[in-house]
Amino acid sequence: MSDRYAQLVRSPPGALLARQVGLPRPVALERHRPGDPVIRGRVLLGGARGGRLLGAIAAVLAEARCELATPLEERARSIVAEAGLDAAVFNPDAPGEQRFKALIFDATGIADSTELVALHAFFHGAVRRVEQCGRVIVLGTPFSDCASARQKTAQRALEGFTRSLGKEIGRGATVQLVLVAAGAQDGIASTLRFLLSPRSAYVSGQVVRLGRGKPPKEIDWEHPLRGRTALVTGASRGIGESIASTLAREGAHVVGLDVPALGDDLRRVAARLDGESIELDITVPEAPAAIAERFSGGLDVVVHNAGVTRDRTLAKMPTERWTELMEINLSSQERIDDALLQADALNGNGRIVCVSSMSGIAGNAGQTNYATSKAGVIGRVQALAPELAKRALTINAVAPGFIETQMTAKMPITIREAGRRMNSLSQGGLPIDVAETVAWLAHPASGAINGNVVRVCGQNLLGA
Amino acid sequence: MRKDVRRVAILGGNRIPFARSDSAYAQASNHELLTAALDGLIDRFHLQGERLGEVVAGAVLKHPRDRDLTREAVLSTQLAPETPAYDVQQACGTGLEAVVLVANKIALGQIDAGIAGGADTTSDAPLALNENLRKILLELNRTPSSAGRMQLLTRLRPTQIMPEIPRNAEPRTGLSMGEHCAIMAAEWGVSREEQDELAVRSHHQMAAAYERGFFEDLLTPYLGLERDQNLRPDSTPEKLAKLRPVFGGEQGTMTAGNSTPLSDGAAAVLLASEDWARERDLPILAYLTEAQTAAVDHVHKREGLLMAPAYAMPRMLDRVGLSLGDFDLYEIHEAFAAQVLCTLRAWEDPVFCRERLQRQQPLGAIDRERLNVNGGSLAAGHPFAATGGRIVAALAKALHERGSGRALVSICAAAGQGVVALLESNGNQP
Numbered sequence: 001m002s003d004r005y006a007q008l009v010r011s012p013p014g015a016l017l018a019r020q021v022g023l024p025r026p027v028a029l030e031r032h033r034p035g036d037p038v039i040r041g042r043v044l045l046g047g048a049r050g051g052r053l054l055g056a057i058a059a060v061l062a063e064a065r066c067e068l069a070t071p072l073e074e075r076a077r078s079i080v081a082e083a084g085l086d087a088a089v090f091n092p093d094a095p096g097e098q099r100f101k102a103l104i105f106d107a108t109g110i111a112d113s114t115e116l117v118a119l120h121a122f123f124h125g126a127v128r129r130v131e132q133c134g135r136v137i138v139l140g141t142p143f144s145d146c147a148s149a150r151q152k153t154a155q156r157a158l159e160g161f162t163r164s165l166g167k168e169i170g171r172g173a174t175v176q177l178v179l180v181a182a183g184a185q186d187g188i189a190s191t192l193r194f195l196l197s198p199r200s201a202y203v204s205g206q207v208v209r210l211g212r213g214k215p216p217k218e219i220d221w222e223h224p225l226r227g228r229t230a231l232v233t234g235a236s237r238g239i240g241e242s243i244a245s246t247l248a249r250e251g252a253h254v255v256g257l258d259v260p261a262l263g264d265d266l267r268r269v270a271a272r273l274d275g276e277s278i279e280l281d282i283t284v285p286e287a288p289a290a291i292a293e294r295f296s297g298g299l300d301v302v303v304h305n306a307g308v309t310r311d312r313t314l315a316k317m318p319t320e321r322w323t324e325l326m327e328i329n330l331s332s333q334e335r336i337d338d339a340l341l342q343a344d345a346l347n348g349n350g351r352i353v354c355v356s357s358m359s360g361i362a363g364n365a366g367q368t369n370y371a372t373s374k375a376g377v378i379g380r381v382q383a384l385a386p387e388l389a390k391r392a393l394t395i396n397a398v399a400p401g402f403i404e405t406q407m408t409a410k411m412p413i414t415i416r417e418a419g420r421r422m423n424s425l426s427q428g429g430l431p432i433d434v435a436e437t438v439a440w441l442a443h444p445a446s447g448a449i450n451g452n453v454v455r456v457c458g459q460n461l462l463g464a
Numbered sequence: 465m466r467k468d469v470r471r472v473a474i475l476g477g478n479r480i481p482f483a484r485s486d487s488a489y490a491q492a493s494n495h496e497l498l499t500a501a502l503d504g505l506i507d508r509f510h511l512q513g514e515r516l517g518e519v520v521a522g523a524v525l526k527h528p529r530d531r532d533l534t535r536e537a538v539l540s541t542q543l544a545p546e547t548p549a550y551d552v553q554q555a556c557g558t559g560l561e562a563v564v565l566v567a568n569k570i571a572l573g574q575i576d577a578g579i580a581g582g583a584d585t586t587s588d589a590p591l592a593l594n595e596n597l598r599k600i601l602l603e604l605n606r607t608p609s610s611a612g613r614m615q616l617l618t619r620l621r622p623t624q625i626m627p628e629i630p631r632n633a634e635p636r637t638g639l640s641m642g643e644h645c646a647i648m649a650a651e652w653g654v655s656r657e658e659q660d661e662l663a664v665r666s667h668h669q670m671a672a673a674y675e676r677g678f679f680e681d682l683l684t685p686y687l688g689l690e691r692d693q694n695l696r697p698d699s700t701p702e703k704l705a706k707l708r709p710v711f712g713g714e715q716g717t718m719t720a721g722n723s724t725p726l727s728d729g730a731a732a733v734l735l736a737s738e739d740w741a742r743e744r745d746l747p748i749l750a751y752l753t754e755a756q757t758a759a760v761d762h763v764h765k766r767e768g769l770l771m772a773p774a775y776a777m778p779r780m781l782d783r784v785g786l787s788l789g790d791f792d793l794y795e796i797h798e799a800f801a802a803q804v805l806c807t808l809r810a811w812e813d814p815v816f817c818r819e820r821l822q823r824q825q826p827l828g829a830i831d832r833e834r835l836n837v838n839g840g841s842l843a844a845g846h847p848f849a850a851t852g853g854r855i856v857a858a859l860a861k862a863l864h865e866r867g868s869g870r871a872l873v874s875i876c877a878a879a880g881q882g883v884v885a886l887l888e889s890n891g892n893q894p
Contacts, residue, residue: 070815072653078814086819089809091653094717098650 003404003420006427024426027172030133030198031432034249038064039135039196041101044090044126045080046071048118050109053139056185057104058083060192064221069100071122092125100126102135102196107158108180110140111151119161127165133172135196138162139188142179142209155179159207166205166459167424174204174425174459184212187448190440193221199436202401202429205459213394213447216349223251224443228347229299231291233257233282234306236265238405239355242431243303246439248273252301257282257291282306282332283324288339295345301442302340304333304354304377309407311366322369329373334380341391351442352388352395354381355434356453361399362463374399378453385451394450396441401457404428423458472567473741473748474887477857478505479731480686482845483587483693489728490587492687494523494530498537498583501730501850504684505579506542509734509746515544517575520565521582521732522551522558524848524878525630527590533583556799557757557877558582559731559852560885564755566735576740580856581732582849588728592628596621632726634878636763641878642723642800644762644769646712649802651768652809659722659801660704663842666798670839671697678838682857694725694845722801727845731853733860747890750860750871754886756780762880767820770803772882773874774810778821780884788827791834792869793862795855798840799876807874838862851875856887863889 006026008014018025043066047054054076061068062083069088070076080087090098105122109115119138130136138158146152158177166175176195180188187210194200195208220226230247234240235256248254254275258266263279270277278294280287307329310321333354340346359367360374381397388395402408402419408428411419420428434456441449480500483489489497498521506512521534535549554561562580569575593601597620604616633640639647649659673679674691683690699721709716710723741748758776760767773796781788788811796804810816811827818824838858841851852875859871868891874884 072809074814081814081818084819085815087815088651089653089813091655093657094649094653094655096646096650096653096712096715096717 026427029201032199042067043102044100046122047106048109051106053106054079060189136175145182177207190443190445194440202433210448215445226251230301232303236262239431240305242435246435283327288335292339292343298347330376350393354397356397356399358401397453399455401460402428423460425458474860475734477733481689482729485586485726497730499540501732512542518578519549520562555878557883558849560883567752577736581853583730584847585728586726594624597624642711645800648768652806654805656717662801663722666840666842667699670843673838692844724846729847731850749864760880770876776884793871794835797875798842867891
């Protein structure tokens with residue numbers, strides 16, 4: 001699993017060589033450790049004239065005890081003062097030695113393409129001041145909430161900006177666009193915190209859509225899932241194990257599920273997390289009912305992580321390779337959710353998080369079966385989201401890109417190296433990166449996120 | 465004890481032209497500089513043989529021999545030798561603090577008239593014995609036996625000939641005042657252009673004031689100097705733009721042009737009760753009506769070293785029920801152009817005013833046309849303890865010329881301190 005190339009170019013001679021030859025130089029990504037603050041370092045906050053989110057953003061930053069700076073603009077300064085933030089001043093004409101860990105820009109005020117120059121005005125002088133593993137977040141308005149064609153044009157244009165900046169910013173920094181529906185400003189906290197923090201280390205170039213969802217009044221940011229029960233399928237190893245551990249870290253009572261053949265591993269994980277285990281093949285006909293029965297007392301989070309690959313080009317793929325995979329990766333998920341919903345086993349403010357894949361978005365040679373199942377997962381998320389919203393539930397998916405696991409370690413070196421480097425961060429992600437993203441979507445304060453598919457791919461070139 | 469508080473009149477002032485360090489006044493001591501300033505004031509107001517209530521002055525860079533500097537200076541003048549005096553020291557706030565101290569005693573009726581002032585020389589600086597040598601010599605003094613003394617002498621080293629040089633550095637941070645101000649400039653995003661512009665304006669305003677004879681009854685020539693040596697009437701933004709940054713590293717915005725140079729000089733101000741002035745038929749230029757000091761924690765809370773006046777001002781304004789915009793003239797000591805600009809920015813800033821000053825609204829902006837109308841320290845130079853006297857005397861005269869109005873003085877000082885004061889014209893009806 002070790003990335004020898006990354007180690008090499010982080011050594012002094014390796015770095016020199018890489019610089020001379022122009023090879024990618026991946027930095028060691030910062031990752032969250034329990035007890036860490038949301039973000040270490042100063043956040044620069046600005047906004048286009050007429051924006052509607054500065055106050056809400058400032059409130060989140062104040063609660064998260066962020067160190068803040070703003071440009072010398074009366075409106076922004078008044079708003080952050082109102083939020084109780086002792087914000088420093090940033091003047092690009094006299095920048096001094098200022099460095100920023102994050103840049104946040106409220107672009108909701110941009111109502112016409114001519115006003116997009118506000119992006120240049122804010123980022124031009126600031127972008128080179130972003131520290132290693134820094135964060136850039138632009139907030140905009142979703143298409144459906146724009147009043148005019150001009151506004152829609154300008155707001156849609158933001159995506160080109162963030163996706164490009166993500167590709168050029170480098171040094172482990174990430175860039176996201178968050179589209180906040182009208183009146184949804186109270187639900188941005190969990191998303192802003194996630195995207196600012198090292199928890200989102202391998203998430204970049206994403207567009208997150210926030211709708212109107214009421215966050216709970218009291219949020220324990222250290223242990224948001226305390227008192228909540230989470231079911232994680234495929235929890236015995238790899239990404240599933242990491243998801244189970246992360247949800248447990250966030251305070252959840254985790255119930256891991258896996259096939260009986262992996263029972264030893266599963267029990268070990270459950271024991272370590274002080275959780276429970278279910279040894280069950282989710283594809284057997286009685287599985288959905290059994291699971292619904294098991295959680296008749298109430299379940300808060302379901303993570304559909306269980307999945308397999310059965311790679312073969314289509315011409316050489318026997319039917320079993322197709323049906324077996326489809327059963328595990330997609331059909332069983334559908335049946336389990338149906339059963340849980342029918343039994344009303346999901347508690348209010350409950351969460352369903354599915355694990356899709358970059359292959360499901362971009363497609364991949366030799367993976368027609370796998371990509372079909374993972375694209376189907378996306379379809380499920382989009383189809384169920386409006387329905388679940390009526391029951392105060394959400395469904396979202398994460399779509400991992402190249403994640404360093406036992407599976408990728410077995411790849412031929414050329415394919416592995418290509419997979420690792422073909423993204424904006426020039427390296428593979430770790431299972432924890434997927435797990436942190438799942439934890440964000442499973443967060444009780446993430447009710448505003450519904451029907452989203454968030455890639456954990458370091459802004460991979462494929463399908464972007 | 466009196467129950468009423470008397471109004472304190474500013475009758476006039478005198479200073480010697482300020483010289484650049486190691487130049488015209490290179491051989492003069494604090495004692496000589498202060499005496500020269502006092503002599504001029506005594507001549508102007510015919511105070512020969514007069515027993516004043518008190519003379520209060522100070523110096524920031526002092527020799528051990530400058531013990532009771534002010535009293536010794538008084539004895540060197542033609543004031544009655546029975547005039548008491550004492551020294552104060554509050555870094556660059558010394559001069560204004562001395563004015564406040566004299567004024568307070570007049571207000572309380574403890575004295576009727578007094579002189580406040582200050583002097584400083586950076587040329588005749590107090591070099592001290594090398595610290596190691598000093599310790600050996602002191603121990604030698606404590607050692608009775610010859611053998612012991614001989615043994616001590618073996619600890620002498622050639623390097624101990626190097627004296628202790630006073631450094632313009634903050635004891636608790638090790639940073640010079642300029643380096644501290646560079647941090648503030650960066651924090652407040654003060655650009656090089658703004659600073660140079662302020663510096664040029666200071667030179668031009670002061671040159672114009674000299675041209676129209678404004679300083680004629682505020683200044684006495686000394687050792688061949690008739691004008692402040694640092695004054696550059698032909699200063700332009702283009703010329704200043706060529707200077708290299710001296711503080712804040714390569715990206716710094718502070719240069720020798722927009723920072724005050726080390727300088728030598730002295731100033732004195734005559735203050736009195738209205739009765740005392742009336743008895744001598746001396747016109748009252750202005751009244752000193754309020755003052756306030758403040759300090760910031762530049763060590764642990766990381767507030768800017770020179771930001772204390774930004775805190776002192778609203779406290780004083782609240783007490784008198786006035787707003788920052790209610791004044792006709794403003795004198796903000798230009799220790800560095802950046803210091804002035806940071807202070808102005810802080811008063812305009814909603815964040816600073818709310819989070820640091822606990823005010824719902826910013827103090828607001830001031831009309832820059834009313835700021836340092838006769839030039840400031842960037843043009844005149846800044847012999848630390850002399851600056852307060854220079855400003856108060858010139859501002860009182862400027863108010864007198866206007867015939868009415870109010871004015872503010874703001875002076876930042878080392879160690880995170882600041883002094884502000886409020887002057888009112890004699891034309892104002894009480």
